[in-house]
Amino acid sequence: MTSKKHLFDIPDDVTYLNAANMSPLLQSTNAVGKTAIDQKSQPYKIQGTDFFSPLQELKKLYAELIDTQEAQRIAAIPSVSYGIATVVNNITLKSSDEILVIEDQFPSNIYAWQQLAAQYDAVIKVVEKPTDPIACGKVWNAQILNLITEKTAVVTMGNIHWADGTIFNLKAISQKTKLVESLLIIDGSQSIGAIPFSVNEIKPDALICAGYKWLLGPYSFGLAYYGPYFDNGVPIEENWSNRLNSENFAGLTQYESQYKPLANRYNVGENGNFIAIPMLTDSIRQILQWNPKNIQEYCHSISKHVIQPLRALGCLIEADDYRAKHLFGIKLPNHIDLDKLKQEFKQKNIFVSFRGQYIRISCHLFNAQKDFDILLSAIQNVLR
Known part of the structure; x- marks a missing residue:
């Protein structure tokens, strides 16, 4: 390379x-975005399929990037906080259940859990960063595994620490969460696109990722993978395009009670984003080539x-x-x-x-x- x-x-x-703060756009992605803006200036060229097909193409590319054969488990989100809110909206806890987080975790993956813990009188357990600067990562990983117990309902963390790049052993952590039947929620914003990641190997219950960092995409658009736990969950908003048969514009007032399968119910409203989707599609296609x-x-x-x-x-x-x-x-x-x-x-x-x-x-x-x-x-x- x-x-x-x-x-x-x-x-x-x-x-x-x-x-890690904000990636630059590829010149090709920039050009795609400008073309997309021009398209909005001539809306008579936008067809009904443009609300759906580009997003499905993007999901397939992203599914390849994160190593899953189930592209319909991927939802379009505007931010990590939105993706985490969807997760939290579908979790019920018991009093004294524990939610495991990492010290100095990014706030978008903290605040919603604090509210959930307060709602159910659950406990936020913080795995503190070791003081030993030489073996910090090794010790930190061991501490995480030790603190996952029968009381642990959720482990929510990044693939790496967003501030210092410490790598967490998600394979071992996932195995431990499966053993105690707790959920594993991953914020992949600082890793997906720059580090190999396999949903098939790690088997997270959810993987939330912003698009403007290592996916080299635009701001305010991201992607979230939701595993089987969330198959019949409740979205945090209801929008027309997430329901069955929404491609039939003439029949939209024949209100549909059924969602599209798997994670499609969690797509953000206006998910057929005519500017962000082609840009992120271009950048992910390049990342896959690299x-x-x-x-x-x-x-x-x-x-x-x-x-x-x-x-x-x-x-x-x-x-x-x-x-x-x-x-x-x-x-x-x-x-x-x-x-x-x-x-x-x-x-x-x-x-x-x-x-x-x-x-x-x-x-x-x-x-x-x-x-x-x-x-x-x-x-x-x-x-x-």
């Missing part, structure tokens, strides 16, 4: 290491040479086996002047995310080794 920067619109003087496995390997190849020099400067970085290669955290030495570092980054057009004493680095195929050389040089300038 080689750099694909020519397929993006990032100037040579910009070091963009912040795809293959997330190759993306991980490329990200590792362009960044691995700076790990030891950063550690020599007093920075802490998770061991390679327990961190993602497209997203990882660098814990800065306590004595570093953060304001000075931010100013250095600004002057050199380096874009990262600051998370307390950490900086989050997130790269992709539009990056190259020189981007990490520039990053290292800037940190060295401030620390020295």
Whole structure:
């Protein structure tokens, strides 16, 4: 795999290491979006099938990406919070049931669970991040497995930690949840598209994913996989296109009591998004050609040479086996002047995310080794 920067619109003087915040669009995806906007300017060209067929094509591509043969278990969502709300809307708990979450989990995968716990007098159990910086990932995974018990009703987490890239062993976690008959809900927003993921292997009860990060798609559109537990659930809204025979526009007032099969009932209203769907279809098709496995390997190849020099400067970085290669955290030495570092980054057009004493680095195929050389040089300038 080689750099694909020519397929993006990032100037040579910009070091963009912040795809976990917002990925750039491929130039081809940008062009598709502009064409889609033009189509809305001429609505007489929009046909009835345009409300349905493009979404079905997108679902099939996404099903291939997450390794499932059941594309109809995928729903169109506007956000992770919407997808999680659908999950929470279909769960009933008992008093003292436990909902297992990870320390410093992203809030869109926290707030709804807090409300559910309060509703049923259930318990939110937080698996705290270990203080050992050397074996953090290994210990953290062990703690998660130990805290999944007969009391656990739900485990809800990411494939990796959104702030520092710690990899969680979802296969082992899934096996434990199945053993105690608890639900496994995965927020894949910081991993799907950049790390290989198999629904067939992991068997999550739900996999929720925003489209604007590692799927390289537009903002405000995402995709959610819902397993058999949710087959007969209740959606958080009712819209016409999710019912059987909705393709028959002439018969829409012959109100239909039955939903379309599987996760189609959970599609957000106006799910035939004429702009977002063709854009996300284009980007996922490109990701499939690249293959997330190759993306991980490329990200590792362009960044691995700076790990030891950063550690020599007093920075802490998770061991390679327990961190993602497209997203990882660098814990800065306590004595570093953060304001000075931010100013250095600004002057050199380096874009990262600051998370307390950490900086989050997130790269992709539009990056190259020189981007990490520039990053290292800037940190060295401030620390020295």
